[in-house]
Amino acid sequence: MDPTTLIPTPDAIPVHWGWFHILLLVTFTLHILLMNIMLGTVFIAAANHFTRDGAGSPPTKAVAEKLPFTIAFAVNFGVAPLLFVQVLYGHLIYTSSILMGTFWLSIIGILIAAYYLAYIYKYKYLQLEKGRALLTGSICIMLLFIAFLFSNNLTLMLHPESWPRYFDSPGGLLLNLADPTIWPRYLHFIISAIAVGGMSIALFFTYKKHTGDPEAAPWIKYGCKWFAYATFINFGIGAWFLGSLPRGLVSMHTAAGVFFVIFLICGIIAAVFAALLALKERVMPALYSLLTAIVLMILARDMLRTLYLQPWFSRSELTVQASYSPLLVFLLFFIGGMALIGWMLKITFQNTDNQEVQS
């Protein structure tokens, strides 16, 4: 069966695709950062509890306090890129979602469970003791599973040639496991998340140190180590990922291929810097390098998607039924909303007696 015949006809878009592309990249960057903090910190917290027989430590306490927030914002900032990816690639991702429908929908139930467990972890932190390891371990496994399903869907949508499997399995139980990139890709993201988790712990305790916490210093080092070692491991995983890409995919004859290589090399350099700076516990320079690396890696990922889709689809094929006024209204709401959020945060910091939230 010719997979081309299976690709649904996309719907028209209201403004030039470039708008959606930019919105997708920007909101995805925010989402991946928040998701990395969420997953990375809970992973480190779980590792910490397991190695200490459930005992707590300042970083686990911090994670317990913040985890519901990071989940809330990771999910919330996932909504926007999922919206824009549907606008640009809806016909592909709806299809891949249906092929793995049972797994895909299970995300909702698992997420609600993980979210409530996170609140239990937060509110019952002191009472839990040994249960903390089990609890954080459970949350971690749930979130890892969700991430795995995302990896599957976002790659399955790139592979129409594997879609005819639907005809033998229409019950929404397909995954993209035959894709040799799936495991290195998934691990690459997960290890990145752990690295970012380490960095956020380092950052948090840097802040604590600035506010006069005398016990913060070792935990800055702790976070930096997690970040650096995870990043070093990720060089290996990244190489595996790169090696697993189909031969001939990254062609230097295409702009996307050239940009992929440029973004990737620059991204690696930035990541090397970030890891080395972290080992020296120079947290803020490391953070900037990390953010640079993340942006470059996201751009490389985007180029890779373009390369994968070359035989099947290009964004420029989308029909535009121009209607710019809703975009304008959205931008106004967006700017106004961000200003309002900024104002609320300012008011909160200025007018709250005790900036530490109660746990």
Next chain:
Amino acid sequence: MNYPVWQLDFFGGGFLIAAIAVFHVYISHFAVGGGLFLVLTEMKAYRDEDNAILEYVRKHAQFFLLVTMVAGGITGVGIWFTIALLNPAATSVLIHTFVFGWAAEWVFFVIEIVALFIYYYSFGKMQRKYHLIIGWIYFGAAWMSLFIINGIIDFMLTPGSWIENQNFWSGFFNPTFWPALAFRTFFALLIAGLFGFVTATWIKKETLRVSMTRFAALWLLIPFVLFIFSAYWYKAALPADIQEMLFERMPAMTPYISGFIWISPLLVLGGLLLAIRMPRAVTRPIALTMLIIGLLYMGCFEFMREGGRKPYIIYDHMYSNSIFTNDMEQINQQGLLANAKWIKNKSITDDNRLETGRELYNVLCLSCHAVGGPMHGIEKLTAGFTPSGLDAMISGMDIFHPYMPPYAGTDEERYALAYYIAYGLNGRLDPETTVPVSKKRIAVPTFNNDESTHVLLAWNTLGMHTISDTYEHWSLQAPGNNVYAQLILRGETPEVVTDEVVLNYRVESAFSTPADHVHFWDSSAILFGNKLEPNTGLSGSKMQGTMTQEDGFFLADQIPVVPYTKDGYDPYPIVTIEAKSADGTLLATTKVAAPVSTEMGCYQCHGGQWRVENKAGFTQTTARNILAVHDRMSGTQLLAQAEAGKPQRCQSCHSGQATETDGSSAPLNLSASMHGFHSAFLKGQGAESCSLCHPSSPTGATQSLRGIHNEIGLDCTSCHGSIEEHAMSLLKGEADKGQPKASALAQYLQPYVVTPPDEITARQPWVNQPDCLNCHLEFEAPESDSTFNQWTASAEELYSNRTDESGSLFCAACHSSPHGIYPAANGYGEQVHTIQPLQYQGNTLPIGSNFNCAVCHTVEMEDEMHHPNMLREFRNQ
């Protein structure tokens, strides 16, 4: 059609979306109304300088945060995931049309989260003024989320001018936007009251508990008044066709509409009840019950809103099964297989029919009908249908079930779909198209051309005659065929003799006890107001007796023959007739079949099966189901009445009277009603549609169309028209009497032969029939083989009432019964249908044909005194 279908089966039919949506919608409305509840309750605490109230607000805020942000927020994403999985095409339209609406809604979602976190975690730590502002910001953002989602949801119900201009703002600010916004806003406020009950009744301190419970009651009761007004406004803003569909034409909506109506006062009463000072042990369960009642209330509303949209998912734009309204014509022409992307089999063969049917089901039906599941499970809904029956049903399902989309695809695909459902899921098969029947042997009475003094001719006027043996439940007709006879004294000038002779009849002994086979005599008093002795017909005729002397003929009226003997099904009982003089001398003997059939294939759509020998008869299942369908479609209580011992007679309502005694329009006459209704499902067919209900199939169990017309290749439609045309002529007859229902039924039909539809000639059943002389002009060979639309002007002109030019001999005396015109034959042989030609002429031809005047005339005849063109060789020998 554009996308693969997640083959859910048990959880199909929208189960997942219903399960997630009602839950989410409830919480998300709480997230809006509850925001205002928090701020205003906090203000009350400041106003009253009451820290206890403030502490209550803080706790309520925590509850609010955990419920709305986790369960509410994630199930919101869940709905999005679910609709994209179950109806990706519609989701894609909503996403692409309203992307910046969704994006704006996301901005408000971010504001909500930030504001709510700050609100709760800064409780008691932030200056009151700013804390309240944060609360107001939360409520404003939550309400704006509602504002935006409301626009998109109501777009699906009433897209308004968006259908023409595809403009974002036309779709968003659609005709029901403002009333729906008001409705949902007040709904959100009263839900805040319901959740307020839960937290308030959990307060330990009694005085505070009572005061806060009363405060929550105000939140329920005050918005409730405005809510009811907005509900009326919302209803009034709905286009007339949606209102009609929702409130009049969708029986499935009744429980939700009733639920909504009944729960309304229940909520008010519950709110008042909770305002009474009671112990916690009492108020807590009531509060929780009220919360569940509120959920049911919301569920009823959402089901109604979704129901009003049927058969569309986006009104006038996309059907519930994701097919764009604009694509219907192309799909009907080219087929679904050619147009759907995610179908493996691109053509139908005998080997893949079942599998392809399943694929078609996935595309066309699964979005609303689960397989083996709770949501509109298809097996139960289609349990009564054979593949052909279901095929017919699907072809016209949108007409009488307007909440169903019209079928999309070719006829061949439709049958494959029906085959999958009826056979693949329910294990039902079509009846055998060829039913084995054996020839019936008759001892033909003798006739001596030289010595016999009399010729006895006999026939019946119901040549194709059916009864439904469903008398426990209902009656279409009482058992009873009639036998006419004319006794002719042979001679130079033969005469029809009626005086001083007695004609006795006797039904074949095997048929002499019909009461052993059908339950008519148990119900005759109720059905016909006449308690009959077993084996006695409505006119008093028994299985043997003396024929009554009429004007020029003898009649045995309504002999209660049924097509059953102890050996099985036989639709041709033989009646022996003897003519005797006054002194008892036998003058003549003959035999004639009195046809009767129970070969009506109602079970193909109405469940059950053939009752007898797998070829005829009604089971009680079929009989019951037919009444049940009538009850559902027409709001009657026939089944209950029948089950209570009062079987129904169709004609007692479908009498043909134009108006009831009170002046209202009466039900259509039975013929117009039956054909008018059923033709919607049998369009585009030939005579095969007739034989689904009448015993006309040339390969069926009865083969009633057995005369010469059948032999030379004519069929039912040649004289009666296609079922649509047949129905239209009957409906027009009713419409002319001022029956609005007749026009309503006729609007779905199109004639083939006569166009435009106005040209159809109205007719009354059993009075205006095809006239033989339409084709046989001047008794000559016909030039046409069809005669639809030209009817006999009155009953006198009917073939069965017509006589020859002498006025004494009935046409049927020499040509036999309608549908059995000599020379007749079918699977039962020719003997049974041509006894008299065989007896008097030694052939099967009409009496007197081939110059055989000598049957009656003892001298050679030169004049064509019976009718012109009769003195010649028979044309179709």
